[in-house]
Amino acid sequence: MTSNMWVNGEQTKTVSILDRGLSYGDGIFTTIKVIDGQCELLAQHITRLEQGITRLSITPINLILLRNDLVAKAQKHSTGVLKVMVTRGEGKRGYSSLGCDSPNIIIIAGHLPDYQSHQTNGIKLGVSNVTLGINPLTAGIKHLNRLEQVLVKQDIDEQEWTDALVLDCQGYIVETSMANVFWRIGNNVYTPSLEFSGVNGLMRQQVIKTLNEQSVSQNSEWASITIIENRFILNDILKADEVFITNCLMGIVPIIAIDNNSYQIGDITNKLSDVLNNKEES
């Protein structure tokens, strides 16, 4: 996919320096994988944008037009990534959002990184020295205010890790710098609840949905698996039988080590990879 950028439908690289996305990270985003001209999980991406817009009380945008635009762009570009940002638009001086009712819709088309080796061989995680703040008001939203992830990534780059597990400032596991995390112990699959911190990823939601659907199906070999969302500390994951991380671009990626603890790539990771890696719109 060639690199291309649009603001409110117009091909351009620039937005106003008064845009509140720049001033305050006042906006939301989503990153869509495009394979063979099709947006993966497009309906879910649109729903997530809508939910983010509602939670931040940004003036609603025409999501049907946006959806059609994304479908058309995907068809033209065959394989790649469409990043969509919706900012509250221009503001005056100060935090108040009164009168800021012309959101900007920014779309960037880019290349899809090659995650084949991550998906097949797994990756090792460090444990970041940077911790995340807790705030139920913004937890779960994929908002543009990503300073914490910038700091986490600086730590990761310094340590020369591929990615790292990130805890909140109370010591609970949240996610990695760019993905949600799951682990299995026996028949239980665990994932951190994200009521205080973190991004509620679409691929995370797909994993939970898939495991729940499989466990109610009588014939399923996964029927005995229970998924548990809660707050967990580092020791909880270190005892895991298998660990994997998820996001929309990488899909399911096995974790083969956290610090000095090694893990085998497990059955649940492999089965979920079969079902969810390269999933078309549902």
Ligand SMILES: Cc1ncc(COP(=O)(O)O)c(C=O)c1O
């Ligand atoms: C910090 C963080 N957590 C989780 C995710 C996973 O989100 P999704 O599955 O929607 O790609 C991402 C994706 O970019 C992320 O940046």
